Amino acid sequence: MRTCRRAFALIIVLIALAAVFALTLRAAVISRSGIIESTAVRDQLVFERIAGAAAVLALDGYLPVSDTLVADSGGPPGTRPGTGPQEPERKIELPPFLVQMIPELAEVQQRARDEVPIDRGDNDAFPTASEATTQRINAIERLRSVGLPTESLLLTINGCDILIDYEDLTGLLDLNVAGEDSIVTLLVNMGVSRDIAPRIAAQILDWRDPDSMRRYGGAERDDYRPFGVVPRDGPIVAAEELLYLPDMTLEIYNLIAPYIVFGSGTTDRLSIAAAPRPVLLAIPGITPDVAEAIIDARNKGPLTESQLNTLLPPRARDGSMQLSHTISGQLRARVRILDPASGRVQSSFTAIVSLSDRRARLVAIRPESS
Numbered sequence: 001m002r003t004c005r006r007a008f009a010l011i012i013v014l015i016a017l018a019a020v021f022a023l024t025l026r027a028a029v030i031s032r033s034g035i036i037e038s039t040a041v042r043d044q045l046v047f048e049r050i051a052g053a054a055a056v057l058a059l060d061g062y063l064p065v066s067d068t069l070v071a072d073s074g075g076p077p078g079t080r081p082g083t084g085p086q087e088p089e090r091k092i093e094l095p096p097f098l099v100q101m102i103p104e105l106a107e108v109q110q111r112a113r114d115e116v117p118i119d120r121g122d123n124d125a126f127p128t129a130s131e132a133t134t135q136r137i138n139a140i141e142r143l144r145s146v147g148l149p150t151e152s153l154l155l156t157i158n159g160c161d162i163l164i165d166y167e168d169l170t171g172l173l174d175l176n177v178a179g180e181d182s183i184v185t186l187l188v189n190m191g192v193s194r195d196i197a198p199r200i201a202a203q204i205l206d207w208r209d210p211d212s213m214r215r216y217g218g219a220e221r222d223d224y225r226p227f228g229v230v231p232r233d234g235p236i237v238a239a240e241e242l243l244y245l246p247d248m249t250l251e252i253y254n255l256i257a258p259y260i261v262f263g264s265g266t267t268d269r270l271s272i273a274a275a276p277r278p279v280l281l282a283i284p285g286i287t288p289d290v291a292e293a294i295i296d297a298r299n300k301g302p303l304t305e306s307q308l309n310t311l312l313p314p315r316a317r318d319g320s321m322q323l324s325h326t327i328s329g330q331l332r333a334r335v336r337i338l339d340p341a342s343g344r345v346q347s348s349f350t351a352i353v354s355l356s357d358r359r360a361r362l363v364a365i366r367p368e369s370s
Contacts, residue, residue, distance in 0.1 A: 044347070044367065050157055051335040051349040052365045058153040058164045059331070059353060059360040063142045139355040140329040147302055148274060148327060161338045166353075170328040171274025172261040173282055175204055175242075176235040179320065186282040190255040196247055203245040207231045219246050236262045261332075269322040272312075273303045283323070285315030302326075329355035334368075 152163040173186055180201045187197035202218035210233050214220045224231055229244050239257060242248050259278050270283065272294060280291040294311050297303060308325040309317065316323065331353045339346040351365040 047337055047347040048349060048365060048367065050160070050162070051337060051347070052351060052362045054155050054157065054162045054164055055333040055335050055351040055353050055365070056360045056362050058155045059166065059333075061155075062149055062153055063139060063146070139359055140327070143329070143355060144302055144327050147298070159340055161340070163336045163338065165334045166331050168271055168274030168327050169261050169330040169332055170269055170271040170324065171276065171279065172259055173270070173279050174263040175260050176208060176262050178282075180205060181284055182282040186256060186259060186278060187252070189278050189281050190259075192252055192255070199247045200245060200252070203247060204242070207241065207245065208234060208236055210234065269324060271324045271327060272308055273298060273325055273327050283316055283321060284319050285313045331355070
């Protein structure tokens with residue numbers, strides 16, 4: 001009997017030890033998971049700050065010098081009285097908050113200063129304040145003079161290579177104001193079947209309009225109620241709202257996402273100077289030949305209003321869309337941070353950058369869904 005009690009007591013002790021070991025192991029696993037998750041969140045926040053800074057700095061570096069000297073004598077910009085053309089001074093200044101968030105940027109700024117030689121020439125030849133004035137050319141005008149970058153811009157921060165691509169938001173199809181024909185054309189050109197495309201277009205229009213009348217192939221409140229979804233009945237705010245549409249799939253969404261935007265819903269303005277080919281073809285009256293002619297003209301330099309009037313057929317000129325030949329100051333940037341070892345993309349973001357009078361400004365940034 002005593003032996004049985006001892007054996008039972010030993011079993012109890014072993015069970016208790018096993019329980020303590022299991023609890024300790026579980027706590028270690030939870031702690032380790034918490035450390036990994038907090039590290040991942042911290043790294044993502046660091047990447048987000050770097051991506052936001054890169055979206056601004058790359059654009060500032062791409063644009064030409066903003067200040068030119070204009071002599072009272074009527075000489076050309078950038079010249080001093082009695083001298084030939086001089087190299088203008090390029091000031092490379094970063095906002096203080098960026099340097100505080102990412103200390104490595106201070107080194108980038110100083111290195112850029114050191115690499116820009118300034119030939120000030122003879123001090124006596126440099127005009128005084130009474131002899132010359134500084135003409136401020138704002139950032140939007142500078143961007144319009146050179147056009148958007150046609151290739152990815154490369155920026156290196158703290159050993160990390162970052163690729164940035166820019167597109168003008170007014171060069172994209174605004175689904176809050178686009179007509180049914182334009183939406184259908186974009187969908188079909190991106191490979192959506194001619195049976196599904198009109199249904200998705202009708203569902204987009206029903207989603208954004210305030211009434212409860214269902215279009216043919218569309219969807220209203222009753223159609224979404226079984227899924228616990230309430231249509232907005234107003235301008236679309238987030239791109240993900242499109243995934244609630246009955247006929248929308250993730251594949252179709254990914255096809256059209258690079259070419260759409262969601263504005264205020266009040267102005268149907270589209271920039272011909274920045275619209276990619278699929279968006280050009282979505283404009284009523286623009287054929288593939290016209291789209292190619294517009295792209296060829298853009299490749300030769302900034303479009304003029306006379307060129308636009310010559311290239312556009314009457315149906316496109318007289319349509320409901322307000323077509324512009326200039327670039328706006330609202331840009332969408334795709335920022336990809338590359339892994340230093342493999343060169344693969346380890347984090348990517350979409351940023352909205354606004355051009356003010358003097359420089360680019362970050363408006364918003366969000367990670368891209370993988």
